[in-house]
Amino acid sequence: MAELRFDGRVAVVTGAGRGLGRAYARLLAARGAKVVVNDAGTSLAGDGGDTSPAQQVVDEITAAGGEAVANTxxxxxxxxxxxxxxxxxxxxxxxxxxIHNAGIVRRAALREMSYDDFEAVVDVHLRGAFHVVRPAFPVMCDAGYGRIVLTSSIGGLYGNHEVANYAVAKAGVIGLSNVAAMEGAAHGVQCNVIVPAALTRMAEGLDTSAYPPMEPELVAPAVGWLAHETCSITGEIMIALAGRVARAVIAETPGVYRPSWTIEDVAANLDAIRDTSAPIVFPVVPDGHGDHIRYSFALAKGSAEGAVHA
Known part of the structure; x- marks a missing residue:
């Protein structure tokens, strides 16, 4: 396959002064993109500010013959x-x-988490996603082209201890991506979610001694493909962790239809309700929302028609 390049493209990468964002920015620039390297240079908890992380990445890109500008x-x-x-x-x-990658971490058990720590993390991860998507989206739609990559997390998919703020924000990003994918489909704008894992400063305090190689550069190619004009998917979730690239889906069981329910009926049918042997996936685009509703409506309609014919 010919090298997939970004010549003539302009990319914005948030949180690009370190870790994953730096790897994304450098890869896109190496493939010809002009890159806005955004990083406020805060601490891991979101305090302070420093212009040097963003500028250092810009210097690395320009030294390699690329084109970039810093934004803090x-x-x-x-x-x-x-x-x-x-x-x-x-x-x-x-x-x-x-590519929205910026993030901070403030850990605390749910029973002890402060409102300030909750809001600070949501502000960067989730509201931050909206704050950049909102002004970018009409520009892309009017141009008839755009690629948006938002960042979720294993914590957003499955939760984790002492990160309720982070988990909420990362789960919310999926909803934003789905809407952007649906509304952007008619305008050549695609939006997907990356669920990355790498050894960056967010892993500080964790015992990573038994981890396999997990450098940010192992994640960057998946993000690069989602950002490329040949990307053939939208409204999806891609995982990149320790060399494994996979797709995550929201799936449903076929479920059980009854014309009426009692609490006891739910209990009696629980095994069938929860049976995942034949999962159903409704793709976000073109109309996962409608497909979900129509599936249930069809069961109700079929039961009603069967009753009439009987």
């Missing part, structure tokens, strides 16, 4: 998100790729 606006505010997108438009007059 915080995605935690609407104004910051808008300013970030404007950086790409003012510098290069277009926006083709948006």
């Amino acid at each position: 606006d915080s995605v935690a505010t609407p104004d910051g998100g808008r300013a970030l997108i404007d950086t790409a438009l003012k510098r290069w007059g277009r926006l083709d790729v948006l």
Whole structure:
């Protein structure tokens, strides 16, 4: 296969001063993209600020012959998100790729988590996604082209201890991506979710001694493909962890239909209700929402018609 390149494309990558975002920015730039390297340079908990992480990545890209510009606006505010997108438009007059990767961590048990710690994490991960998607989306739709990659997490899919704020935010990102995929489909705009795992500063405090190789560069190619013009999917969730690339899906059991239910009926039918031997997946695009409803309606209609014919 010929090398997949981004010549002429403009990409914005949030949280690109370190870790995964840095790997994404460097890969896209190496393949010809002009990149806005966004990073507010905060601590892992979201405190402070430093211009050097973003600028260092820009320097690395330009030293390798690429083209990039640093941006240190915080995605935690609407104004910051808008300013970030404007950086790409003012510098290069277009926006083709948006990768939202920025994130912070504030750990605490659910029974002890402060409201401030909850809001701070949601502000960056979830509201931050909206703050950059909202100004970027109409630009992409009007241009008839766009690739958006939002970042979820294993914690967003399955939860984890002491990260209720993080899990909520990362689960919410999936909903935002689904809507962007549905509304962007008619305009050449695709949106997908990456569920990455790599040894970055977010792993600080964890015992990683038994982990296999998990460098950010193992994740970057999956994100690069989702960001490329040849990407053939939208409204999906891709996992990239320790060299494994996979698809995650939201699936349903066929379930049980009854014209009426009691609490006892639910208990009596629980095994059949929960039987995952024949899972059903409703693709987000073109109309997973409608397909879900129509599936249940068809069972109810079929039962009603059967009763009439009987």
